[in-house]
Amino acid sequence: MFLNVSHLSVRYAGQPQPAVDGVSLGLQAGDIGVLIGPSGCGKTTLLRAVAGLERASGGSIHLHNETVSDEHHHTPAEQRRIGMVFQDYALFPHLNVGRNVAFGIDHLPRAERERRVAEVLQLVGLGDLQARFPHELSGGQQQRVALARALAPSPRLLLLDEPFSNLDVDLRERLAHEVRAILKAAGATALFVTHDQLEAFAIGDVIGVMHEGHLHQWDDAYALYHRPATRFVAEFIGHGVFTPARILQQGDNVVVQTPLGNLLDVEECPLPSAYPDGLCDVLLRADDILHDDDAPVKAQIVRKAFRGSEFLYTLRLASGETVMTHVPSHHNHAVGEWIGIRAEVEHVVTFERGAVAATPPAPGELRRAPIHAPVIAPAV
Structure with a gap:
């Protein structure tokens, strides 16, 4: 060096x-x-x-x-x-x-x-x-x-x-x-x-x-x-939210249950035993959420920010959770309108539920391309 x-x-x-x-x-x-x-x-x-x-x-x-x-x-x-x-x-x-x-x-x-x-x-x-x-x-x-x-x-x-x-x-x-x-x-x-x-x-x-x-x-x-190493990095970098999730073993597969539906066919996902009862928080970036009028999951627009080529929508699900999404600006929906959304997550990033955002890695654990914290599973 x-x-x-x-x-x-x-x-x-x-x-x-x-x-x-x-x-x-x-x-x-x-x-x-x-x-x-x-x-x-x-x-x-x-x-x-x-x-x-x-x-x-x-x-x-x-x-x-x-x-x-x-x-x-x-x-x-x-x-x-x-x-x-x-x-x-x-x-x-x-x-x-x-x-x-x-x-x-x-x-x-x-x-x-x-x-x-x-x-x-x-x-x-x-x-x-x-x-x-x-x-x-x-x-x-x-x-x-x-x-x-x-x-x-x-x-x-x-x-x-x-x-x-x-x-x-x-x-x-x-x-x-x-x-x-x-x-x-x-x-x-x-x-x-x-x-x-x-x-x-x-x-x-x-x-x-x-x-x-x-x-x-x-x-x-x-x-x-x-691949943020801590919850603070996940919150500080980019647009995203944490939403409650649960990791389940279904046969030979691991499934991550989220308010937007199950995240399926994920590799290197932790076993449910990685968290108490498999309960965790999953990071959902704005680019993980896609606007899809035909999607079964609907969300209400509570805030919109015009960014030129796109809007950044803040959305509330019927269950009360909040997510964010980037939408091309010609999809100019009104605040209060309900739109269809679906999750398309290529990097599943999970943290212990309710973990403190400011907690840094323990001494000696900080490194490039962290493996153990957070737990990451690229979608197939």
């Missing part, structure tokens, strides 16, 4: 709980990792500890086979060869673009410095804007200047702390794709912090979901959505 964080904890004086509590993660060279979670979950503190701006109270950080932090040693931030891009860009208003980018490489000979400035500005698509000043640039351009300045010294690792939070929504997603392409072109290894799922999915090779100082899952976007 290029970056290896092992059982890292960070505790602030006077705080009863650690800001970061026993976090372990690894990042391969050239990969982009993203930390995501609600405000106050510890993701920025973790980033600052990797940078050397916060001293760890436990655990270790290894960067490119070098120990930069453990119980005996703390390498100062300025010696870690780590670049940082901040939320507020931190550009010098009195310096033009070229001099801003050159700020961290003043030790280089002038010709080499100018060549490197031109190189990174070309990389971020601003090769013709060296003479402009920050106030003459758009927000997206300013952010790319900040990225070029961080890349100029050729850091071993690049850290980005919510760099798009000051930009409008459309620009954030577009810039996330652009920054990913820039980082990949530069061959950079990066760790990125955001609270925005679309940003995380757009930029990350691997994504970590944090809550209350714990890292609940470190995985790719597909696994976070379809």
